[in-house]
Amino acid sequence: MGKETKTNAMRILDRQKIPYQLNTYECGEFIDGVTIADQLGQSYDMSFKTLVMTGKSRQYYVFALPVDKEVDMKKAAKAVGEKSVEMLPVKDINKVTGYIRGGCTPIGMKKQFPTVIHESAAGLPEMIVSGGRLGEQIILKPEDLCKVTGGKFADIIRD
Numbered sequence: 001m002g003k004e005t006k007t008n009a010m011r012i013l014d015r016q017k018i019p020y021q022l023n024t025y026e027c028g029e030f031i032d033g034v035t036i037a038d039q040l041g042q043s044y045d046m047s048f049k050t051l052v053m054t055g056k057s058r059q060y061y062v063f064a065l066p067v068d069k070e071v072d073m074k075k076a077a078k079a080v081g082e083k084s085v086e087m088l089p090v091k092d093i094n095k096v097t098g099y100i101r102g103g104c105t106p107i108g109m110k111k112q113f114p115t116v117i118h119e120s121a122a123g124l125p126e127m128i129v130s131g132g133r134l135g136e137q138i139i140l141k142p143e144d145l146c147k148v149t150g151g152k153f154a155d156i157i158r159d
Contacts (some may be wrong), residue, residue: 007132008098008108013140017091018148020140023122023128027135030102033067043072044068045120047128052097052113055082060096062106062149065118065157072158079116079154103140105130106149117142122153 007012007055013020016049020036036049048064051071055061063071077085097109106115106129119129121142129145131138146153 001035007070007136009105009107009138012108012148013138013144016148018140018144020138020144021138022131023137024110024131025135025137030100030134034144036109037067042091042128046124046126048118048121052088052093052104053089055080058080060088060111060113061085062113062151063118063156064106064110064115064121064145064151066120069118069157071156074152075158076156077117077151079156080114089145099132100134103133103136105132106145106151107138108132112150115149116154116156117146117149117151118157119153119155121145121148123142 033047033049037044044066049067051063053061063076065071072086077083088096090101093104097104124142126139127142128137128139128158
């Protein structure tokens with residue numbers, strides 16, 4: 001069996017000695033997080049998607065929220081101190097983050113952008129985020145994700 005190629009996210013976690021589990025699954029193209037959670041029998045509350053947005057200041061921001069929830073743009077903007085934020089166009093994801101749609105994780109982007117994790121994660125023993133490529137997930141403690149990204153917890157979802 002060949003040596004598994006690690007993603008940037010995994011290398012960073014290894015370097016900082018942050019424990020995580022790698023979960024792999026069959027995936028040839030982008031599939032939304034709810035479908036993946038259903039296929040793998042994972043809780044929506046533990047499975048987080050990564051969204052990248054741009055503020056009025058042209059700064060990029062990263063938001064992690066449960067796969068079955070919608071981001072509240074006003075709450076997201078307030079959490080990062082912006083008047084407003086908008087989604088990064090899909091065509092720009094790789095250029096900005098170094099990851100592709102469906103494989104984007106808050107850990108190890110080309111630059112470390114301000115990161116906000118939905119506050120529901122703070123009460124979880126562990127959470128699931130993308131592993132940095134399609135078909136890979138990283139399972140880790142929410143406080144470890146917060147630490148490695150320099151992130152914070154806040155309410156960023158639509159009620």
